[in-house]
Amino acid sequence: MSATSPSKNLNAEIEAVVSExxxxxxxxxxxxxxxxxxxxxxxxxxxxxEKPDDTPYKYPGMLNSRYGIALVLPGYRIFxxxxxxxxxx
Numbered sequence: 001m002s003a004t005s006p007s008k009n010l011n012a013e014i015e016a017v018v019s020e021x022x023x024x025x026x027x028x029x030x031x032x033x034x035x036x037x038x039x040x041x042x043x044x045x046x047x048x049x050e051k052p053d054d055t056p057y058k059y060p061g062m063l064n065s066r067y068g069i070a071l072v073l074p075g076y077r078i079f080x081x082x083x084x085x086x087x088x089x
Contacts, residue, residue: 018042019062026061027052029070032078037070039063 021044025037028049035048049072052059063082070080 022063024051026063027059030061032076034072034074040067
């Protein structure tokens with residue numbers, strides 16, 4: 001019987017939350033929803049945008065970089081430091 005330390009459980013929970021927040025940023029940028037999006041390591045900031053609509057299937061996109069900034073303006077104008085794919089690796 002193996003016991004998992006509380007710190008490992010906490011780290012896994014933090015990773016899951018950060019991953020979900022980055023997925024929301026990827027979703028909002030992918031749909032060009034106006035907003036300001038910042039991600040630096042485990043810190044994320046999403047002003048406006050939306051959480052992914054997982055109906056009828058879960059949005060698979062994700063950010064594949066540790067840091068970046070994006071500003072999406074109305075009229076489908078996007079300014080971002082992120083130039084990679086949203087596809088999972």
